[in-house]
Amino acid sequence: MSPATIREEEVYTDPDLIIKLREKLVSFLTQIPGTLNQEGDESRVASIGKDCVCSGGTGWEPERVAVVDGGGNVMALNAGYIGIAAALGILIEGRRVRKREVSEPEIVPPTPSELSYYEAYDQVKSVVDKLREAMVFETAYNLLDEEPDLLIIDGALIPYHALVKPVAGTRLELEAFERYRKAVVRLHAEAEKRGVGLIGVVKRPRSKYLSHWLGVDGFDHVVLSRLLDEGEYSPAPPKEPPRVQEALHEDLYRIVAATRPRFTFLRTSPSQPPYRVDFSHNTAYLCKEILAYLYKTRTREGIPYPLMKVDEEVKITNRLLRELYEDALHDAINKYIEQGFNAIIPVLPEYGGV
Template sequence: TKNYSLTGGDLNPIISPYHEYHELLREIASDLANNLAGLVKKAEDIAPKLRQVLPIFSVRGGDASGVRITAVDAGSNGKDLLLGYQPVSLAVGATFLGTNKLGNPIVATVKPPKSYFDDEEGSKFSSLLGYYLMYKVAETLLDETDMVVLDGPLYLPRNYYGPRGRAHSPAYFEVYDAALRSLGILLTRARASGKVVLGVVKRIRSSYVSSWLGLDGLPDSLLASNLLREGEALGPIPMSPRWEDVLPWLDDASRYRPWAIFVRKGAKPFRMDLPEYALDKAEKISNVLYSISEPSSGLPIPLVAVDRLSKLTDRQASLIYKLMMSEISSKFGGSPDRTAIFSLQRGEIE
C-alpha cells in the first residue's frame, strides 16, 4: 500500500492492488469506528460541565386530553425518466384531542408542473412542494386546533433549497416563493389567533448547541443524547441568526425567529422548533409533547400517525409510473418507439 499526497492538499489517497480490496474495507471500517468513538468520548467528557451551564429542565408530562393538536406531514418522491424527473408530492393533516383523532384526515396535492427537471432539481422540487403543501394543510386546519405540529423544521433550510449556485426552472422559483409565503401566512395567522405552530425534527443533523457555545464538531444529536436524561429538555437555543432574511416581508419578522428545544422521551431526543412569539410557553408545550409521545419512538403520537398516512414510498411511486404508462399507451396506441420516450433512465427501478 502506498500513499500519494495530492498537490497543494492534505488528502492522502491510498492506491493499492485490487487484491487488497477487502483489507481496505476493513481499514475504512476501523477508521470510521475510531472517528466515531473519539467523537462520543469528547461529548461524554464535556457533558457534566455543560449540564451545569445549559438551560435544562424537567418535562414530566401532564394531562393533554383537552388540547387540540393538529399534526401535518408531507411525502415526496418521483421517477427519473428520459423526459426528465417527474416529482410527486402530497401532504396529510389530522387533528387530535390529546392522542385521540378528531374526524377524518385531509390530504392535499397539486397538478404536476409542465417543466423539465434533472434529477437533482427534480428531487429538491418534490421535497419543496411537500413543504408548501404542508403549510397549506396546516393553514386549512388552523381554526380547529390549539397547536400545529409540523413534521420537520419550522422553516425551510435556505442553504439547501435557496435557488442559488445553479440555474433553476421558473417552476422551482414559483414553488420556492409560494412555500415561503405560505409559511409566513401560517405563522402570522397563528400568532394573531393565539395558536402555536412548531416543527418536530426526528432526525437531528443540526449543530446549534455547539455553535452557540463555540464548540467545534459536536452535533446536536450527540450532545442532546449525552446531556439529557429521560424526562428532560434542553433549550431554548437560538437557531438561525438571519431568520428575518427568510421572510423579509413580514412585519416584526424577529417575532417568528425559531428557537430549538430538545426533548427526550425514550432512547433518542427530538428537536422542537418553536417561534419566538411562543417562547413564554416553551415549558408547557414541551410537557404537552412529552405526554403524548410514544415510549418506543419517543415521538408525538399524532405525528407518527400522519407520518404513516403521508408516506410516498418507491413502491407507490412505481405504481403511479405504471398507471401513467398505461394511460400513455392508450394515447399513443402502444407504439414501442413512442412509448420508449417515456421510459426510465438507466439504473432507475421500475
C-alpha cells in the same frame, strides 16, 4: 412490454470489493465517537440549562391537535426526471382522527414540455423539497379553521439551509421557495391572531446552533445525547437561533426575523437522540406543557403518536411511487402502443431509474 415485466435489478457485487468496503467503514466508524466526544463539552453544554417535563407546568394539555406532514419523491424516465409532492393534515381528538385535509398533489415540472429543462436529479429534487414544505404550511393554514388547541408541523419552523440553497436557480425553484416563505409567514401570523399554539418537531435535525454559542463540535442533537436523559430537554427555556451568517443563510434570516421562533431539544427515548422542537414566539410560554404532551403520547420508538400517524399516511416511498408509476404506465401503453414501441419509450424508466 407489460408493467409486470419490470423487476428489481439483481446485483452481484465482487466479494473483494465488499471486503474492502467493510474495512473502510469499520475504520471510519470506530473513529467517530472519539472525535466527537471531546473533554469539557458536557460542562459547556450544561451551561445552557436543562429541565424535565415531569416537573412544574400548569397542567394544560391540548384536546384538539392538528398535525401536518408532506411527502415527495423523484423518478427517472427516458423523457426526464419527474418529481411529485403532496401534503396531508389530520385533526386528532384523543387518539381518534376526526378529519383529514389532503392537498392536491403537484408534479415537477408541471408540463411535459419542460422535462428536458432539468438534466440532473438534484435540480428536480430541490424544487420538490421547497414545494413540499410550502404545501405543508398551506395545509396547516387551512386546518386553523378546525380550531385546534395545538398545530404541529412535522418538520422545522426554523428553516434549514438546504431548503433555500439554489441548485440550478431555475424559475420553478425560485418560485417554490418564495411560495414557501409566504406560507410560513402567513401561518405564523394567523396562528398568533387566533391564539393557536404552533410548533414544529424535527426528528432528524442537522442544526449546529450550540457550536456557535459554546464552541462544541458536531450536530446539536448528537452533542445533547450526552447531556439529556429520557424526558429531559435543553436549552431550558427554549432559545432563539443565533442570528449570525454562519448559522443562518440570508434568506433564512429574513424568515426567522419575521417569525421569531425558539427551539429546544427533547429526548423521548434512551435509544434515540433528542428531537428538536421549534416553537412560535407566542407559544414558547407553554413550552413545558407541550413537551409533556409530546412525551406522554410517545410510541415505543419514542415518536409522538400524532407525528407517527401523519407520517405513515403521507410518506411517498420509492415502492409506492414505483407501484403508482406502473399503474399509470399501463394506461400510457394502452393509449400509444398502436403507434409502435418507440412511441412509449419516453415514459419508460431510465436504466436503473425506477
